[in-house]
Amino acid sequence: MKKQHIPKAKIAFIGGSGTFSIRFPEELQMPGVKVLGQQVFSTPFGDSPKFKLFSVQGELVLTVKMHGWRAGVKRADASRQVFWVLEKAGVKTILAEGGVGSVARDFGLCDFFIPDDYIDLSMRKDVHLSDNYLLIMRDPICPYLSGVLARTAAGLFPDRKIHGGVYAVTDGRHFESRAEVKMIGLFGADVIGQTLCPEVYLAREIGACYTGIYLVVNRAEGIGPDWSHSELKDIFYQEALNVGKIILESLKKLMSGKKKTCHCAKLRKKTLLK
Numbered sequence: 001m002k003k004q005h006i007p008k009a010k011i012a013f014i015g016g017s018g019t020f021s022i023r024f025p026e027e028l029q030m031p032g033v034k035v036l037g038q039q040v041f042s043t044p045f046g047d048s049p050k051f052k053l054f055s056v057q058g059e060l061v062l063t064v065k066m067h068g069w070r071a072g073v074k075r076a077d078a079s080r081q082v083f084w085v086l087e088k089a090g091v092k093t094i095l096a097e098g099g100v101g102s103v104a105r106d107f108g109l110c111d112f113f114i115p116d117d118y119i120d121l122s123m124r125k126d127v128h129l130s131d132n133y134l135l136i137m138r139d140p141i142c143p144y145l146s147g148v149l150a151r152t153a154a155g156l157f158p159d160r161k162i163h164g165g166v167y168a169v170t171d172g173r174h175f176e177s178r179a180e181v182k183m184i185g186l187f188g189a190d191v192i193g194q195t196l197c198p199e200v201y202l203a204r205e206i207g208a209c210y211t212g213i214y215l216v217v218n219r220a221e222g223i224g225p226d227w228s229h230s231e232l233k234d235i236f237y238q239e240a241l242n243v244g245k246i247i248l249e250s251l252k253k254l255m256s257g258k259k260k261t262c263h264c265a266k267l268r269k270k271t272l273l274k
């Protein structure tokens with residue numbers, strides 16, 4: 001692997017479908033936010049996706065678009081590449097966003113969802129960077145960071161509902177059938193999406209806190225009236241600046257130097273299998 005400089009950063013943002021349609025963060029034109037450049041890094045799992053480097057109030061943030069997914073690269077490899085870089089950069093705080101389908105019948109379109117737990121129904125189980133750790137998935141989503149996201153979203157969009165609950169992760173790329181949605185609902189999930197895992201495991205592995213805010217972009221099959229592609233497309237384009245604003249405002253709050261009050265870092269232990 002060629003020698004390279006991975007800049008030190010404490011915070012990263014993993015972009016999903018919510019901010020995909022805009023140039024994030026420059027399109028927000030937010031004071032105190034400055035784009036510094038873009039970079040691809042060599043990793044043991046192949047070249048990383050393009051990272052954008054930007055600063056918020058002078059502090060560096062690393063970001064990738066769409067979870068690092070791109071054509072010709074397996075999603076598991078993309079996740080490993082992203083988290084390998086984040087580990088080398090020293091990232092300890094990760095925010096993410098994405099779109100989800102609602103299983104809970106009282107969730108509306110464009111409601112926000114900040115998960116507090118998950119059920120991993122994906123087949124991507126064996127996605128890790130090393131065999132060094134025993135990862136405890138108690139409180140998998142950082143309660144402290146989730147609180148920051150929720151307060152920021154509520155402050156910016158007081159009329160919007162913000163739900164907590166369980167995120168069921170599927171492989172995609174297709175959506176789920178009615179029978180699958182029914183089963184997932186019985187399992188106790190509130191939404192279905194494709195991106196919380198393996199990210200949440202990899203975040204714990206590198207000792208970072210992880211949270212995300214997810215926009216309800218459709219109802220899962222069999223939940224309420226059938227959704228339409230035009231409705232999904234409208235949300236995809238119209239909500240991008242709103243999601244971007246929540247992320248940038250949350251990053252600003254996290255730059256304030258306040259100490260995190262969570263126990264996420266203690267939920268990574270040395271493996272007993274060595």
Ligand SMILES: [Zn+2]
Pocket residue numbers: 142143144145208209210260262263264265
């Ligand atoms: Zn935490």
